Amino acid sequence: MVVSILFVLFTVMAVTCALATVCHRNPVHCALFLVGVLLSMSGMFIILNAPFIAAIQVLVYAGAIMVLFLFVLMMLNVRGETPLLTPGATKGFGILFGIVALAELIWIVLAPGIEEWRPGPAPNLPADFGSPAAIGRILYTTWLYPFEITSILLLIAVIGAVVLSRRKFE
Amino acid sequence: MNPAETLPAAAALAVPLSAFQLVAAVLFTIGVVGVLVRRSALIIFMSIELMLNAVNLSFVAFARQHAQMDGHVFVFFVMAVAAAEVAVGLAILVAIFKSRTTASVDEVHLLKG
Amino acid sequence: MLTWLWLVPALPLLGAIVNGVGAGRIPRKAVSAIGVGSVGLAFLIALGCFRDLLALDPEARRFGQTLYTWMQSGDLNVPFRLALDPLSAVMMLVVTGVGFLIHVYSTGYMGHEKAYGRYFSYLNLFTFSMLTLVLGDNFLVLFLGWEGVGLCSYLLIGYWYQKPSAAEAGKKAFIVNRIGDWGFLLGIFLVFVTFGTLDFGGVFSQAPERLGHGSALATAIAVLLFVGAVGKSAQIPLYVWLPDAMEGPTPVSALIHAATMVTAGVYMVARCHILYLLSPTALLVVAVIGAATALFAATIGLLQMDIKRVLAYSTVSQLGYMFLGLGVGAFASGIFHLVTHAFFKALLFLGAGSVIHGLSGEQNMQKMGGLKAALPKTHLTMLVGTLTIAGIFPFAGFFSKDEILWYAWRNGGPVLWGAGVVGAFLTAFYMFRLYFMTFHGASRVSEEAKHHLHESPNSMVIPLILLAILSVIGGWIQVPLLQGGQRLDAFLEPVFADGAALAGHAAEQAAHAPGAEITLMVISLAVALAGIFVAHRFYVVDPGIPGRLADRARGLYRLVFNKYWVDELYDATIVQPIYRTSVRLWQRFDDAVIDGAVNGVGRMMERGAGLLRLAQTGYVQVYALVITLGLVVVLGWLALR
Numbered sequence: 004m005v006v007s008i009l010f011v012l013f014t015v016m017a018v019t020c021a022l023a024t025v026c027h028r029n030p031v032h033c034a035l036f037l038v039g040v041l042l043s044m045s046g047m048f049i050i051l052n053a054p055f056i057a058a059i060q061v062l063v064y065a066g067a068i069m070v071l072f073l074f075v076l077m078m079l080n081v082r083g084e085t086p087l088l089t090p091g092a093t094k095g096f097g098i099l100f101g102i103v104a105l106a107e108l109i110w111i112v113l114a115p116g117i118e119e120w121r122p123g124p125a126p127n128l129p130a131d132f133g134s135p136a137a138i139g140r141i142l143y144t145t146w147l148y149p150f151e152i153t154s155i156l157l158l159i160a161v162i163g164a165v166v167l168s169r170r171k172f173e
Numbered sequence: 174m175n176p177a178e179t180l181p182a183a184a185a186l187a188v189p190l191s192a193f194q195l196v197a198a199v200l201f202t203i204g205v206v207g208v209l210v211r212r213s214a215l216i217i218f219m220s221i222e223l224m225l226n227a228v229n230l231s232f233v234a235f236a237r238q239h240a241q242m243d244g245h246v247f248v249f250f251v252m253a254v255a256a257a258e259v260a261v262g263l264a265i266l267v268a269i270f271k272s273r274t275t276a277s278v279d280e281v282h283l284l285k286g
Numbered sequence: 287m288l289t290w291l292w293l294v295p296a297l298p299l300l301g302a303i304v305n306g307v308g309a310g311r312i313p314r315k316a317v318s319a320i321g322v323g324s325v326g327l328a329f330l331i332a333l334g335c336f337r338d339l340l341a342l343d344p345e346a347r348r349f350g351q352t353l354y355t356w357m358q359s360g361d362l363n364v365p366f367r368l369a370l371d372p373l374s375a376v377m378m379l380v381v382t383g384v385g386f387l388i389h390v391y392s393t394g395y396m397g398h399e400k401a402y403g404r405y406f407s408y409l410n411l412f413t414f415s416m417l418t419l420v421l422g423d424n425f426l427v428l429f430l431g432w433e434g435v436g437l438c439s440y441l442l443i444g445y446w447y448q449k450p451s452a453a454e455a456g457k458k459a460f461i462v463n464r465i466g467d468w469g470f471l472l473g474i475f476l477v478f479v480t481f482g483t484l485d486f487g488g489v490f491s492q493a494p495e496r497l498g499h500g501s502a503l504a505t506a507i508a509v510l511l512f513v514g515a516v517g518k519s520a521q522i523p524l525y526v527w528l529p530d531a532m533e534g535p536t537p538v539s540a541l542i543h544a545a546t547m548v549t550a551g552v553y554m555v556a557r558c559h560i561l562y563l564l565s566p567t568a569l570l571v572v573a574v575i576g577a578a579t580a581l582f583a584a585t586i587g588l589l590q591m592d593i594k595r596v597l598a599y600s601t602v603s604q605l606g607y608m609f610l611g612l613g614v615g616a617f618a619s620g621i622f623h624l625v626t627h628a629f630f631k632a633l634l635f636l637g638a639g640s641v642i643h644g645l646s647g648e649q650n651m652q653k654m655g656g657l658k659a660a661l662p663k664t665h666l667t668m669l670v671g672t673l674t675i676a677g678i679f680p681f682a683g684f685f686s687k688d689e690i691l692w693y694a695w696r697n698g699g700p701v702l703w704g705a706g707v708v709g710a711f712l713t714a715f716y717m718f719r720l721y722f723m724t725f726h727g728a729s730r731v732s733e734e735a736k737h738h739l740h741e742s743p744n745s746m747v748i749p750l751i752l753l754a755i756l757s758v759i760g761g762w763i764q765v766p767l768l769q770g771g772q773r774l775d776a777f778l779e780p781v782f783a784d785g786a787a788l789a790g791h792a793a794e795q796a797a798h799a800p801g802a803e804i805t806l807m808v809i810s811l812a813v814a815l816a817g818i819f820v821a822h823r824f825y826v827v828d829p830g831i832p833g834r835l836a837d838r839a840r841g842l843y844r845l846v847f848n849k850y851w852v853d854e855l856y857d858a859t860i861v862q863p864i865y866r867t868s869v870r871l872w873q874r875f876d877d878a879v880i881d882g883a884v885n886g887v888g889r890m891m892e893r894g895a896g897l898l899r900l901a902q903t904g905y906v907q908v909y910a911l912v913i914t915l916g917l918v919v920v921l922g923w924l925a926l927r
Contacts, residue, residue, distance in 0.1 A: 006188060007188055010188045010192070014196050017196065017200060018196070018199060018200065018203075021199075021200055021203045021204070021223055022203060024207070024216075024219055024220070024223060025203055025204075025206065025207035025210075025211065025216070025220060025223075030213060030215050030216060033215075033216055033219055034219065037219050037222060037223065040200075040223060040226065041226065044226050044229065044230060047193070047196075047230055047233075048230075048233055050188075051193070051233050051234055051236075051237040052237055053233050053236070053237070053245055053248075055245065056229075056233060056245050056248050056249070059249070059252065060229075060252070063252050063256060064222075064226075064252060064255070067256065068222070068255065068256055068259050071259060071260065071263060072215070072218070072219065072259070072263070075215070075263045075266065075267060076215060078267065079215075079266075079267065079270055079271070079276060081213065081215060081270075081275070081276045088210050088211065088212065093209060093210075093905075093907050093908060093911055094209070094210045096209075096911055097205075097206055097208075097209030097210045097907075097911060097914070098206055098209075098210065100205070100209070100911070100914045100915060100917075100918050101202050101203075101205050101206035101209070101914075102202075103918050103922075104202055104205060104914070104917060104918050104921060105198060105199065105202040107918065107921040107922055107924075107925045108198035108201070108202070108921065109195065109198060110925045111921070111924060111925050112191050112194045112195055112198065113191065113195075114925070128240050129240070132240065132242070133242075133245065137242050138242060138245055138246065138249070141242045141243065141246055142246055142249070145243075145246075146243075146246050149250060153250055153253050153254070156253070156254065156257055157253060157256070157257050159257075160256075160257030160258070160260050160261050161260070163260075163261045163264065164260045164261055164263075164264040167261065167264035167265055167267075167268050168264045168267055168268065205914055205917075208907070208910050209907055209910055209911055209914060217906075217907075278905065278906050278907060279905065281904075281906070282903065282904030282905050283904060284902065284904045285902060285903060285904030
C-alpha cells in the first residue's frame with residue numbers, strides 16, 4: 004500500500020521534472036529540474052530494494068555531475084536563447100519520432116504474452132539484497148574486469164578533460 | 174536498519190514490473206525529444222542524462238524482479254561512464270563555446286559536406 | 287655434324303640479338319664480324335650437315351631434331367622440330383650460301399650508313415626466320431618462319447624509315463602479305479581439323495586416304511595454302527608490294543626479294559606436293575596463276591625506267607615460272623629454277639647496286655649509259671647474269687627454264703607452254719634493254735655523277751664474281767638427256783617419290799622423249815636470241831625506235847607504263863573505302879559511344895556523389911534524428927514480432 008503511493012508520488016515527480024527540464028528556457032532552471040528527476044529516481048531505487056544504488060545516485064549523479072553542469076553553466080554565462088527550438092523540419096520530425104517510439108515501447112511493454120511482467124510471486128530475495136556487501140561481492144568477482152577497465156576509463160576521461168580545457172597560448 | 178526488514182520477506186512487489194518499465198519508457202522518450210528539439214548544447218546534454226537515468230531505472234527494476242544483483246552492477250558502470258562522459262563532453266563544449274555568446278548547436282556545422 | 291643442325295638457324299639469331307642490343311655501342315668492325323660471321327659459320331655447318339646427309343642411304347635421307355615441345359594443349363601437340371631432307375637441304379644451302387655472299391656485299395654497300403648495327407641485326411634475324419621456315423618439320427614452325435620473314439621484310443624495306451615512301455612501302459608489303467597469311471592460316475586450321483596433327487610426316491602419310499583424290503576438302507586446303515604463297519611470293523593478285531619494296535637497300539632486295547623470302551611460297555607448295563597432287567583443280571590454279579603472272583609481269587617490265595623496278599617485275603615473272611613448273615607436277619624443276627634464280631637474280635640485284643653505288647645513288651636508267659668502260663667488273667658480271675636469265679645455253683637459266691617449259695608442254699598443254707615461251711621472249715628483251723641502256727650507247731650520266739664514278743670495292747665485287755661463276759655452272763647439276771646428268775632430280779627423288787604414284791606420270795617422267803625435247807629446246811633458244819636481237823636494235827642500233835613506237839600506240843603505251851593501273855584500282859576499291867569506314871567508325875562510334883559511355887560513367891558517379899553529399903548537413907541534431915529513426919524502425923520490428 005505504502006509502496007504504491009510512494010511509487011505514484013515518485014512517478015509524478017519524475018515526469019513533471021523531466022518535462023520541465025526539456026521545456027524551460029533558462030538553462031539553470033533546467034539543471035535544477037534535472038536534479039529533481041535524479042532525486043525521484045533515487046526514491047524509485049529505494050522502493051526497488053536498491054539502497055546502495057540510491058545512495059550513490061544522490062552522491063555521484065546529483066552531487067557531482069550536476070554540480071559540474073552548474074559550474075559550466077555559470078562559467079559560460081549562457082542565456083536562454085530565442086527561439087527555443089531548432090528551426091526547420093527537425094523539430095517536427097523529432098516530436099513525431101518521439102511519439103512513435105513511445106507508442107512502440109508501450110506496445111512492447113503491455114503486449115500480451117510476457118507473463119513474467121505481470122504481478123505474480125517473485126522468487127525469494129536474499130536478506131542483503133541491494134546492500135553494499137552484496138554489490139561488493141559480485142563486483143569484485145564476476146565483474147572484476149569491467150571494474151578495472153572502468154577505472155582506466157575514468158583516468159582517460161580525467162586526462163582528456165585536462166587536455167581539452169588547456170588554455171591555448173595567445 | 175536493514176531495508177529488507179521493512180518489506181514482507183519474499184513478497185511480490187505491490188507494483189507490477191511493467192509499471193516501472195512504462196515510467197522508464199516515458200522518461201526515455203522525453204529525453205529523446207529533448208535531444209532532437211532543443212537548440213542549446215547544454216540542454217541537449219542534460220536530456221542525454223535523462224535518457225541514461227531512464228535506463229538505470231529499467232535495469233534496477235529487472236534486477237529486483239529476477240533477484241539478481243547484476244542489474245545493480247550495470248547501473249554502477251553506467252553511472253561511472255556517465256560521469257566520465259560528462260567531464261569530457263563539458264570540456265569540449267567549453268572549448269567550442271568559450272568565445273561565443275550563445276551555446277547553440279546550430280552554430281557548429283563545419284563538417285557540412 | 288647432323289646433330290648440330292639447330293646451330294644453323296641459331297647462329298644468325300644470336301648474331302641478330304647481339305647486334306640488335308649493341309647497335310651503336312659496338313664498333314663497326316665488330317658488327318660486321320658478328321653479322322657476316324654468324325651466317326658464314328651457319329653456312330659451313332650447313333655444308334657439314336649436307337655432307338652427312340649424302341652419306342646416308344638415299345631412301346633414308348631424313349634427319350629430324352626436336353628441340354623442345356612448343357605447344358601441348360589437348361589434341362594439339364606441336365614440337366619445335368627441325369628436319370633435314372634433300373628438299374630442305376637444298377633450300378638451306380641456298381639461304382646460307384647466297385645469304386653469306388650478300389652479307390659480305392652489304393659491308394661494302396652499307397658502309398656509310400649510320401644505323402649499321404640495326405641493318406645487320408635485321409638481316410640476321412631474317413636469315414634465322416628463313417632457315418626456320420625451310421627446316422621446320424611441321425606447319426606451325428614453318429608458319430613461325432613465314433611470319434618472321436614477313437616482319438623482317440617490313441623492317442628492312444622501311445630501313446630508311448624517315449623517308450615517307452619507304453615507310454609506306456614497308457606497310458604495304460606487310461599488309462598485303464597479311465592478306466595472304468590469312469588464307470594460309472585458314473589452310474593450316476583446315477589441315478589440323480582434318481588430320482588432327484600438324485606434323486608434315488603425319489599429314490602427308492595420311493593424306494591419300496583421308497582426302498581422297500580430287501575431293502573438295504583437298505582442293506580447299508591446297509588452295510588456301512596457295513593463297514599464302516600468292517601473298518608471300520608476289521603472284522597475281524597480291525604482287526603489288528614487291529615493286530614498292532625496292533625502297534629498301536639493294537642488298538635487301540637481293541636477298542629477300544629475289545633469292546629467299548619470295549621463294550618461300552614455292553618451297554611450301556613443293557613441300558606439300560602430296561596435297562596438290564590430290565587435287566588436280568588446285569594444281570591447275572597454281573599453274574594458271576603462275577603462267578599468267580609470268581606473262582603479265584614481263585609486259586610491265588618492258589617499260590619501267592628504274593633499274594631496280596625492272597628487276598622487281600622480273601622477279602615476279604620468274605616466280606610465275608616456278609609456280610608454272612610446280613603446277614604441272616614438275617616439282618623438282620620448280621625447285622631447280624628456284625636455285626638458279628637465286629644465283630642470277632641476286633647477281634643482277636647486287637650488280638645493279640654496284641651501278642647505283644658507282645653513280646652515287648642514281649637509279650633511273652635514262653640517266654645511265656656507256657658505263658661499260660667505267661665499271662668493267664660490274665659490267666662483266668651483269669652480262670653473265672643477263673645472259674643466264676634470258677635463257678642462253680650453257681648458262682644456268684637455260685637449263686632450269688627449259689625444264690619447266692618442257693613439262694609445261696608435256697603435262698600442261700600448248701596454252702601454258704605458249705605463255706611461257708612468249709614470256710621468255712619478253713624476258714630476254716627487257717633484260718637486254720636494261721643491259722644496253724645501262725652499259726652501252728651514249729652516256730646520259732649527269733656531270734655530277736660522272737665526277738664520282740668509280741668501280742665498287744672488293745667487298746662488293748667478289749660476291750658478284752662468285753655469283754657469276756655459280757650462274758654459269760649452277761645449271762649443270764641438271765642436264766637433260768645426258769646419262770646421269772639429272773643429279774638434282776635424283777637427289778630430290780626420295781622427297782617427291784610418294785607423289786609419283788598419284789601423279790600417274792611416273793613412267794612418263796622417266797622417259798624424256800628426246801626428239802620433242804630437243805625441238806622445244808631449240809625453239810626457246812631461238813626465242814631468247816630473238817629477244818636479244820630486238821633489244822639490240824631498239825637500244826643500240828637505233829635508239830629512236832622505242833620513242834616512235836610509243837607515239838604510235840599512245841594508249842597502249844600509257845596502260846603498260848602505268849602498270850595497268852592496278853595499284854590505283856586497289857586503292858580506289860579497297861583501301862579508300864576501308865579508310866573512310868575506319869574514320870567514320872572512329873568519329874561516330876569510338877569517340878561518341880565508347881568515350882561517351884566511359885565519360886558518362888564518370889559523370890554519373892559525380893552526380894550520385896553530389897546527391898549523397900547532401901546527407902552530410904553538419905548539424906548534430908540531424909544526425910541524432912537519423913539515429914532516432916533507426917531506433918524507431920528497430921523497435922517497430924521488435925514490437926511486431
